[in-house]
Amino acid sequence: xxxxxxxxxxxxxxxxxxxxxxxxxxxxxxxxxxxxxxxxxxxxxxxxxxxxxxxxxxxxxxxxxxxxxxxxxxxxxxxxxxxxxxxxxxxxxxxxxxxxxxxxxxxxxxxxxxxxxxxxxxxxxxxxxxxxxxxxxxxxxxxxxxxxxxxxxxxxxxxxxxxxxxxxxxxxxxxxxxxxxxxxxxxxxxxxxxxxxxxxxxxxxxxx
Amino acid sequence: xxxxxxxxxxxxxxxxxxxxxxxxxxxxxxxxxxxxxxxxxxxxxxxxxxxxxxxxxxxxxxxxxxxxxxxxxxxxxxxxxxxxxxxxxxxxxxxxxxxxxxxxxxxxxxxxxxxxxxxxxxxxxxxxxxxxxxxxxxxxxxxxxxxxxxxxxxxxxxxxxxxxxxxxxxxxxxxxxxxxxxxxxxxxxxxxxxxxxxxxxxxxxxxx
Amino acid sequence: xxxxxxxxxxxxxxxxxxxxxxxxxxxxxxxxxxxxxxxxxxxxxxxxxxxxxxxxxxxxxxxxxxxxxxxxxxxxxxxxxxxxxxxxxxxxxxxxxxxxxxxxxxxxxxxxxxxxxxxxxxxxxxxxxxxxxxxxxxxxxxxxxxxxxxxxxxxxxxxxxxxxxxxxxxxxxxxxxxxxxxxxxxxxxxxxxxxxxxxxxxxxxxxx
Amino acid sequence: xxxxxxxxxxxxxxxxxxxxxxxxxxxxxxxxxxxxxxxxxxxxxxxxxxxxxxxxxxxxxxxxxxxxxxxxxxxxxxxxxxxxxxxxxxxxxxxxxxxxxxxxxxxxxxxxxxxxxxxxxxxxxxxxxxxxxxxxxxxxxxxxxxxxxxxxxxxxxxxxxxxxxxxxxxxxxxxxxxxxxxxxxxxxxxxxxxxxxxxxxxxxxxxx
Numbered sequence: 001x002x003x004x005x006x007x008x009x010x011x012x013x014x015x016x017x018x019x020x021x022x023x024x025x026x027x028x029x030x031x032x033x034x035x036x037x038x039x040x041x042x043x044x045x046x047x048x049x050x051x052x053x054x055x056x057x058x059x060x061x062x063x064x065x066x067x068x069x070x071x072x073x074x075x076x077x078x079x080x081x082x083x084x085x086x087x088x089x090x091x092x093x094x095x096x097x098x099x100x101x102x103x104x105x106x107x108x109x110x111x112x113x114x115x116x117x118x119x120x121x122x123x124x125x126x127x128x129x130x131x132x133x134x135x136x137x138x139x140x141x142x143x144x145x146x147x148x149x150x151x152x153x154x155x156x157x158x159x160x161x162x163x164x165x166x167x168x169x170x171x172x173x174x175x176x177x178x179x180x181x182x183x184x185x186x187x188x189x190x191x192x193x194x195x196x197x198x199x200x201x202x203x204x205x206x207x208x
Numbered sequence: 209x210x211x212x213x214x215x216x217x218x219x220x221x222x223x224x225x226x227x228x229x230x231x232x233x234x235x236x237x238x239x240x241x242x243x244x245x246x247x248x249x250x251x252x253x254x255x256x257x258x259x260x261x262x263x264x265x266x267x268x269x270x271x272x273x274x275x276x277x278x279x280x281x282x283x284x285x286x287x288x289x290x291x292x293x294x295x296x297x298x299x300x301x302x303x304x305x306x307x308x309x310x311x312x313x314x315x316x317x318x319x320x321x322x323x324x325x326x327x328x329x330x331x332x333x334x335x336x337x338x339x340x341x342x343x344x345x346x347x348x349x350x351x352x353x354x355x356x357x358x359x360x361x362x363x364x365x366x367x368x369x370x371x372x373x374x375x376x377x378x379x380x381x382x383x384x385x386x387x388x389x390x391x392x393x394x395x396x397x398x399x400x401x402x403x404x405x406x407x408x409x410x411x412x413x414x415x416x
Numbered sequence: 417x418x419x420x421x422x423x424x425x426x427x428x429x430x431x432x433x434x435x436x437x438x439x440x441x442x443x444x445x446x447x448x449x450x451x452x453x454x455x456x457x458x459x460x461x462x463x464x465x466x467x468x469x470x471x472x473x474x475x476x477x478x479x480x481x482x483x484x485x486x487x488x489x490x491x492x493x494x495x496x497x498x499x500x501x502x503x504x505x506x507x508x509x510x511x512x513x514x515x516x517x518x519x520x521x522x523x524x525x526x527x528x529x530x531x532x533x534x535x536x537x538x539x540x541x542x543x544x545x546x547x548x549x550x551x552x553x554x555x556x557x558x559x560x561x562x563x564x565x566x567x568x569x570x571x572x573x574x575x576x577x578x579x580x581x582x583x584x585x586x587x588x589x590x591x592x593x594x595x596x597x598x599x600x601x602x603x604x605x606x607x608x609x610x611x612x613x614x615x616x617x618x619x620x621x622x623x624x
Numbered sequence: 625x626x627x628x629x630x631x632x633x634x635x636x637x638x639x640x641x642x643x644x645x646x647x648x649x650x651x652x653x654x655x656x657x658x659x660x661x662x663x664x665x666x667x668x669x670x671x672x673x674x675x676x677x678x679x680x681x682x683x684x685x686x687x688x689x690x691x692x693x694x695x696x697x698x699x700x701x702x703x704x705x706x707x708x709x710x711x712x713x714x715x716x717x718x719x720x721x722x723x724x725x726x727x728x729x730x731x732x733x734x735x736x737x738x739x740x741x742x743x744x745x746x747x748x749x750x751x752x753x754x755x756x757x758x759x760x761x762x763x764x765x766x767x768x769x770x771x772x773x774x775x776x777x778x779x780x781x782x783x784x785x786x787x788x789x790x791x792x793x794x795x796x797x798x799x800x801x802x803x804x805x806x807x808x809x810x811x812x813x814x815x816x817x818x819x820x821x822x823x824x825x826x827x828x829x830x831x832x
Contacts, residue, residue, distance in 0.1 A: 223434025
């Protein structure tokens with residue numbers, strides 16, 4: 001009954017993804033006192049670079065998956081619209097735990113809590129994306145002609161292992177936060193490497 | 209006489225909505241002193257999360273309504289262009305009262321004023337959207353073929369109850385600011401839940 | 417020989433306009449000391465609101481004019497690409513003088529210099545837009561079929577009076593900075609009111 | 625096998641380019657103490673303007689080249705998607721070294737390190753773009769009909785001299801950082817001037 005064309009959803013979502021991913025750099029800074037030995041001061045910011053790269057790859061992976069899923073849709077229904085809005089809210093929140101991790105790794109007392117909070121945030125994003133995929137799979141009328149429910153289920157399943165990673169590393173963060181921090185980076189890179197293109201989907205002609 | 213195609217209006221408006229909604233996270237921060245007990249310091253930021261979620265849902269709801277209204281337009285006229293620009297100005301202003309509320313809820317003397325200011329800001333957005341809908345309804349030539357003036361009036365009316373909410377909660381804010389703060393969150397979620405898709409509108413083929 | 421399609425130029429330009437216009441709000445802030453009397457502290461920020469509204473309307477007017485001009489183009493040539501990039505640079509610079517004005521109006525010794533700097537910045541934007549229009553008018557092959565060189569010249573001329581305003585108010589700023597500050601607001605509103613739609617231009621079908 | 629349509633890649637990339645280029649202005653500021661002699665305080669910020677203009681032209685040149693390359697593609701493959709994501713990461717990182725240069729040129733001990741770091745960042749961007757072009761040239765199926773592998777190789781080669789500039793100026797930065805800083809500005813302007821349009825490429829109809 002209730003149909004939304006996907007063009008503006010894509011545009012708005014791309015906007016939020018692009019902005020969230022580009023705002024990450026605002027949290028990297030060399031303190032004024034480090035300008036006397038700037039190469040060293042630059043190198044000392046490694047937790048900020050780690051956090052930047054992890055969140056960049058996490059959002060980048062989500063964007064690639066979002067692209068792959070929405071490419072298979074002719075329409076969105078109202079449930080998809082709402083869940084997509086919640087997904088964008090969780091993604092646009094990520095720069096905050098990213099900043100907390102970058103700050104906290106320098107002070108050892110806080111790094112455990114920071115990495116757990118970060119992991120929980122990524123886990124929430126991953127879960128909301130799972131719910132979004134599920135909502136799409138429930139309404140096959142939304143799909144482009146020639147896209148099977150099976151294909152969507154494969155997409156849904158492609159999200160799950162990552163959720164597993166994130167749960168695991170969030171627990172590890174309680175014991176060994178630095179290992180977990182690098183685990184999140186690895187996990188986000190795996191997500192980017194796993195994203196698949198439009199092969200099976202006939203879809204409309206690509207825009208120039 | 210004066211016709212503007214809606215493609216770039218959508219793109220520009222989506223850009224402003226997406227940026228305003230994503231900038232909200234910049235106002236969330238854990239003070240340096242709270243890093244010693246980070247879980248607690250994280251939890252203490254609840255007014256900032258409340259403000260973030262409320263403004264995110266408010267802008268998200270406006271975006272959904274904007275999408276639904278502009279989908280029914282073939283063209284904009286100059287009045288619609290101007291009112292849309294004012295609408296974008298009021299939306300892009302919202303991160304400021306959001307920040308004020310997040311700061312003020314911690315100090316009880318300021319929370320009343322902060323929530324009243326926030327409510328007034330949302331009320332202005334809601335009012336400008338009402339004026340925009342009214343300007344569209346006045347010029348049926350702007351509509352896609354098959355979209356009736358009646359349908360636009362329904363859209364206009366769909367905005368009104370929310371304006372009522374916002375007036376009410378702004379008054380409540382003078383007496384019980386925290387109740388009003390949660391009321392604005394509830395009201396923004398209701399706005400998202402009420403937004404309806406393209407059902408009645410034939411419109412052009414959806415973009416892939 | 418050298419042709420660029422306008423789709424991505426529009427998208428990139430819209431992105432820069434939308435971001436510059438939305439970043440303006442980041443410069444509005446209530447100082448921590450003003451939270452005790454928040455309504456008053458909020459009202460005391462009027463120079464920041466004036467600067468916000470002026471720059472919003474200035475960028476909004478430029479965007480409307482940009483939309484009207486590029487709508488009449490089939491292609492851009494390399495000169496147009498380069499001048500457009502310089503235009504975007506001057507527009508994305510505007511949040512800086514906006515912030516300077518908002519800060520300076522509070523301290524009377526600085527307000528003169530701040531308003532002169534602001535006026536000069538807007539004048540540069542206006543001049544670069546004039547050059548852009550001139551570069552387009554020089555190469556009629558760039559135009560959509562049915563768009564006359566005359567129509568482009570009208571567009572060019574529509575920019576000129578504003579440049580006059582800005583020169584005038586920049587001089588006035590040296591003597592009476594507050595009058596000039598409101599003059600820039602008035603001038604930006606006039607620019608928005610003067611922008612005209614696609615009436616004469618046949619152009620492609622509007623995107624939905 | 626694995627095909628991605630380029631429409632959303634363009635949109636997402638344009639978003640990241642537009643945001644990174646517009647965030648640069650946030651790093652320009654007049655210190656509060658300089659408001660007493662504001663014209664002078666404004667002029668003293670010249671390293672920040674130099675850094676702003678250099679990074680703006682660098683990102684602008686990358687965007688023009690990106691536009692020219694992706695215009696020649698019918699599809700992206702997964703390798704192109706991944707390298708493009710890394711390219712966007714390096715571009716969105718640039719505001720950080722830009723800020724470091726703007727800060728450091730004022731204190732002579734740090735300016736050498738700052739300009740070397742800046743040069744290395746731009747060199748990385750340039751290298752990743754070279755890799756992207758190479759990945760495209762390896763898979764001629766990705767190209768629009770009528771676009772030859774030769775044309776892509778010309779595009780690839782057009783990137784190389786710039787990489788040479790950046791290596792050279794990064795070394796010069798170790799000895800004469802200010803000369804290198806102006807060298808990066810000159811080099812970015814050359815990149816913009818060298819970018820070529822769609823002449824040879826038939827491509828799809830330009831969007832209006």
